[in-house]
Amino acid sequence: MAEPLLEVKDLKVSFRTEDGVVRAVDGVSFTVDQGEVLGIVGESGSGKSVTMMSVLRLINDPNMRVEGEVIYKGRDLMKLHKDEMQEVRGDEIAMIFQDPMTSLNPVYRVGDQIVEAIVTHQAFDKPAGKKRAVELLRQVGIPHAEARVDDFPHQFSGGMRQRAMIAMALANNPDILIADEPTTALDVTIQAQIIELIDKLKDDFNSAVVLITHDLGVVAEIANEIIVMYAGRVVERAPKRQLFYDPQMPYTWGLLGSIPRLDRPKQERLHSIKGMPPSLINLPEGCKFRPRCPHAFDKCMEEPELVNRVEEHGHLDRCWLSVADKRRLRGETITGEEAA
Amino acid sequence: MFARPSAPPAGCSGIEGVRVNHRNGGDPLVEVRSVKKYFPIRKGLLQREVARVHAVDDVTFSVREGETLGLVGESGCGKSTLGRTIVRLLEPTAGSVLFQGRDISKLGRRELRPLRREMQIVFQDPYASLNPRKRVGSIIGNPLKIHGIGDSKSRHKQVQELLETVGLSPEHYNRFPHEFSGGQRQRIGVARALALHPKLIVADEPVSALDVSIQSQMLNLLDDLQNEFQLTYIFIAHDLGVVRHVSDRIAVMYLGKLVELSPAEELYQRPIMPYTEALLSAVPIPDPDLSAKRERIVLEGDVPSPINPPSGCRFHPRCRYMTDICKEVEPPLVDYGKGHLAACHHPLNVDKATLERATVSQRYTPETADEGAKPQEPGKEEARPIPRRR
Numbered sequence: 035m036a037e038p039l040l041e042v043k044d045l046k047v048s049f050r051t052e053d054g055v056v057r058a059v060d061g062v063s064f065t066v067d068q069g070e071v072l073g074i075v076g077e078s079g080s081g082k083s084v085t086m087m088s089v090l091r092l093i094n095d096p097n098m099r100v101e102g103e104v105i106y107k108g109r110d111l112m113k114l115h116k117d118e119m120q121e122v123r124g125d126e127i128a129m130i131f132q133d134p135m136t137s138l139n140p141v142y143r144v145g146d147q148i149v150e151a152i153v154t155h156q157a158f159d160k161p162a163g164k165k166r167a168v169e170l171l172r173q174v175g176i177p178h179a180e181a182r183v184d185d186f187p188h189q190f191s192g193g194m195r196q197r198a199m200i201a202m203a204l205a206n207n208p209d210i211l212i213a214d215e216p217t218t219a220l221d222v223t224i225q226a227q228i229i230e231l232i233d234k235l236k237d238d239f240n241s242a243v244v245l246i247t248h249d250l251g252v253v254a255e256i257a258n259e260i261i262v263m264y265a266g267r268v269v270e271r272a273p274k275r276q277l278f279y280d281p282q283m284p285y286t287w288g289l290l291g292s293i294p295r296l297d298r299p300k301q302e303r304l305h306s307i308k309g310m311p312p313s314l315i316n317l318p319e320g321c322k323f324r325p326r327c328p329h330a331f332d333k334c335m336e337e338p339e340l341v342n343r344v345e346e347h348g349h350l351d352r353c354w355l356s357v358a359d360k361r362r363l364r365g366e367t368i369t370g371e372e373a374a
Numbered sequence: 375m376f377a378r379p380s381a382p383p384a385g386c387s388g389i390e391g392v393r394v395n396h397r398n399g400g401d402p403l404v405e406v407r408s409v410k411k412y413f414p415i416r417k418g419l420l421q422r423e424v425a426r427v428h429a430v431d432d433v434t435f436s437v438r439e440g441e442t443l444g445l446v447g448e449s450g451c452g453k454s455t456l457g458r459t460i461v462r463l464l465e466p467t468a469g470s471v472l473f474q475g476r477d478i479s480k481l482g483r484r485e486l487r488p489l490r491r492e493m494q495i496v497f498q499d500p501y502a503s504l505n506p507r508k509r510v511g512s513i514i515g516n517p518l519k520i521h522g523i524g525d526s527k528s529r530h531k532q533v534q535e536l537l538e539t540v541g542l543s544p545e546h547y548n549r550f551p552h553e554f555s556g557g558q559r560q561r562i563g564v565a566r567a568l569a570l571h572p573k574l575i576v577a578d579e580p581v582s583a584l585d586v587s588i589q590s591q592m593l594n595l596l597d598d599l600q601n602e603f604q605l606t607y608i609f610i611a612h613d614l615g616v617v618r619h620v621s622d623r624i625a626v627m628y629l630g631k632l633v634e635l636s637p638a639e640e641l642y643q644r645p646i647m648p649y650t651e652a653l654l655s656a657v658p659i660p661d662p663d664l665s666a667k668r669e670r671i672v673l674e675g676d677v678p679s680p681i682n683p684p685s686g687c688r689f690h691p692r693c694r695y696m697t698d699i700c701k702e703v704e705p706p707l708v709d710y711g712k713g714h715l716a717a718c719h720h721p722l723n724v725d726k727a728t729l730e731r732a733t734v735s736q737r738y739t740p741e742t743a744d745e746g747a748k749p750q751e752p753g754k755e756e757a758r759p760i761p762r763r764r
Contacts, residue, residue: 251658
């Protein structure tokens with residue numbers, strides 16, 4: 035296999051607060067390969083956004099402490115000088131955020147914001163940059179791009195703003211595009227358009243994509259590999275089909291079971307995971323999911339390592355249950371589903 | 375349940391304690407008749423009306439007692455505006471809203487007051503809908519206080535019971551909203567809506583802001599509450615998976631119009647209107663193989679503005695089956711049987727026999743305006759010819 039494009043090694047991000055130390059990311063490791071789409075799935079507080087924002091060193095908090103390595107093209111991004119990091123950010127690794135209204139500057143024209151991204155990293159002057167911006171807007175499907183390029187963000191709809199953000203992110207042909215909940219704030223038909231767009235553009239621009247979302251439906255569509263995060267850790271990692279058809283973590287079963295499915299007969303009651311995500315200041319002992327896990331047993335007081343327990347290579351999880359037990363127990367949780 | 379001090383309003387069934395089998399539904403609790411809600415856009419020194427937002431544009435349907443009606447559509451379709459008009463947070467521009475047989479469209483504040491106990495609303499944003507400077511006990515108890523129910527002590531007890539009912543700890547009575555998570559705040563909103571034991575709850579996107587595992591807790595809770603308190607729900611959402619799970623019937627809106635109305639399962643098996651078909655196809659399925667196999671209809675373009683809606687069928691610019699008639703003539707709501715109505719010149723999933731039997735829905739034909747409502751728009755009274763299959 036070729037060298038991974040990005041390798042995150044044991045990343046830890048914590049914040050000192052009045053109430054204690056918040057361990058937002060607590061030892062996360064993964065790789066991103068050329069041309070792949072990595073889905074990072076998790077709910078609020080799982081650490082998924084902080085992980086990727088830390089990769090790009092976008093968080094500037096004096097109370098923050100970061101440990102671990104992020105290797106990109108042979109260099110540890112954590113050790114770069116901030117000017118060097120500035121060159122990587124936006125040019126080689128780009129990011130789009132969840133709510134396009136708050137991520138686009140409302141007092142600058144959309145075109146100017148894209149041009150800024152272009153001229154910062156490439157040897158274009160403003161007029162040439164503007165031409166490129168129009169072209170990019172066209173590529174992301176904005177109609178009448180030559181006219182719309184001079185609009186302000188509030189003149190764009192939600193879907194269009196997200197497209198403009200994607201145009202900005204792809205302006206410099208990055209190797210990796212990080213998309214943080216790109217469709218969450220959008221209507222379902224626009225969401226479908228944006229997913230289709232990201233899928234197509236990754237081929238056109240030959241970029242790898244890291245897609246952060248809580249929506250398992252979205253990753254089912256375009257991801258190759260999926261990471262499930264909980265309480266600042268990776269709790270399961272697998273190629274897409276394996277995650278959906280042979281999930282190993284009770285948390286993953288819970289997520290899959292909580293989704294009302296259009297393709298199945300209506301259920302009487304939705305499965306739900308009891309309780310709430312743990313406090314990141316006072317994490318429970320042992321397995322972090324233990325307090326909410328219907329299958330917890332005494333061994334769970336010791337935190338499991340993220341290792342390969344199933345036959346298939348490349349499928350890692352953090353659960354002490356035997357593979358046979360897992361396959362037996364999960365059917366009840368993922369209502370009606372049979373092991374593939 | 376505590377006894378209500380006043381008699382139910384005249385003209386309604388209002389029999390206390392009748393157990394309705396909520397899945398089958400009873401009499402209409404709410405009737406929406408040709409309701410329109412326009413918002414003027416004013417410009418200039420004299421604040422002249424230069425345009426209007428046609429947020430809700432002639433919608434008719436009813437909600438049976440004990441059922442859950444899902445109201446689905448995308449941004450700008452008017453579903454939230456309609457929800458608020460039904461509970462009279464807004465006054466309809468035209469048409470009427472009937473609650474338990476009584477026209478509430480034009481009632482003044484004083485007359486509405488007792489009705490507010492019967493209809494309540496849960497809002498979408500659990501962060502914006504709770505006053506951050508009030509304690510939770512006060513937020514939930516406020517409706518009781520306003521309606522003069524009980525004394526301070528009995529209210530306190532009731533609030534604690536409500537907290538328990540929604541799965542929160544009664545000890546949290548004195549906490550502030552910011553001390554709770556999004557899901558918990560949403561539960562507080564539900565507790566507040568339940569405080570007066572209403573008959574109707576309009577839930578405006580109650581789970582959209584929640585994580586998926588919290589969402590399912592909330593949906594199960596709403597289901598339990600419906601059984602326990604014999605509630606009727608109007609459930610507004612854009613997530614079709616969620617809507618299907620909770621609804622008995624579903625109304626699909628597009629740009630202010632009701633374009634399809636059907637029993638829930640029927641809608642998912644046999645959508646008639648192409649917009650519904652596209653909506654269903656846009657929902658991501660957490661199953662990679664199934665997702666890869668199915669045909670995804672991705673609509674082009676954005677939802678047009680409700681200020682200047684397209685002519686004829688409002689969906690025509692984005693519809694893959696569009697023909698000339700769609701641009702010119704607005705399709706009427708046609709009854710295709712089994713309670714399934716749709717407005718389309720080229721209905722999908724309808725066989726020849728059903729097509730022949732179909733009639734223009736009685737419910738659509740706008741009745742003459744109720745007293746007090748503004749005049750209807752011209753040109754809509756004639757019965758339309760039955761749509762022909764292409």
